[in-house]
Amino acid sequence: MSDPNQVAGPFVRRxxxxxxxxxxxxxxxxxxxTLRNAEYANAVATEALAAEMRLRDTQHVQTxxxxxxxxxASLIDALAETTPRSAxxxxxxxxxxxxxxxxxxxxxxxxxxxxxxxxxxxDVSLAIVGRADTTRETSAxxxxxxTSHLFSDEGGLRVVPTDKVRFEAELDVEVGL
Numbered sequence: 551m552s553d554p555n556q557v558a559g560p561f562v563r564r565x566x567x568x569x570x571x572x573x574x575x576x577x578x579x580x581x582x583x584t585l586r587n588a589e590y591a592n593a594v595a596t597e598a599l600a601a602e603m604r605l606r607d608t609q610h611v612q613t614x615x616x617x618x619x620x621x622x623a624s625l626i627d628a629l630a631e632t633t634p635r636s637a638x639x640x641x642x643x644x645x646x647x648x649x650x651x652x653x654x655x656x657x658x659x660x661x662x663x664x665x666x667x668x669x670x671x672x673d674v675s676l677a678i679v680g681r682a683d684t685t686r687e688t689s690a691x692x693x694x695x696x697t698s699h700l701f702s703d704e705g706g707l708r709v710v711p712t713d714k715v716r717f718e719a720e721l722d723v724e725v726g727l
Contacts (some may be wrong), residue, residue, distance in 0.1 A: 638676070645694035649687045654679035 635657060642652065656677040682688040 641698045642678070642695075645691055645698060647687050647690045647694070649683040650680060650691045651682075652678060652680040 638657060639655075642655070646652070654677075656675075658675045660675075680688075680691075682691065
């Protein structure tokens with residue numbers, strides 16, 4: 551009979567060769583999978599970065615569009631006043647009799663919130679402080695203002711004489727488009 555070490559030798563060598571080939575195959579497969587996973591992760595990160603940049607660009611454009619919309623809305627709001635301030639000043643100047651002077655003029659316009667989105671309503675408030683030589687001149691000024699189409703609204707005109715030479719007047723009008 552032959553020596554068992556000699557018979558087992560070629561078998562063990564073949565077995566070791568098969569195991570070594572299997573290990574090389576597994577190592578190659580594992581390396582390929584690791585490389586594929588790294589490439590996939592790199593591609594996903596690149597795509598995520600590109601998507602983030604597109605999102606930032608979109609947000610930037612939206613912000614610019616919103617700012618432009620706000621600017622347009624404020625311009626439209628300013629132009630939507632039914633009575634230009636220059637017309638109010640012209641009417642006040644035309645109504646002034648001799649001996650009456652305006653010392654202070656406060657004109658404010660505030661937009662009201664309404665349920666009807668197609669209607670723009672404004673609260674217009676005008677406060678005048680002036681002086682006159684006599685109360686007759688103050689009365690003449692107020693009556694001229696009442697005859698003006700700008701100041702004959704339902705809000706009315708209230709005159710408060712503060713002394714013989716000074717007067718204050720307030721006008722509240724609801725203006726609608």
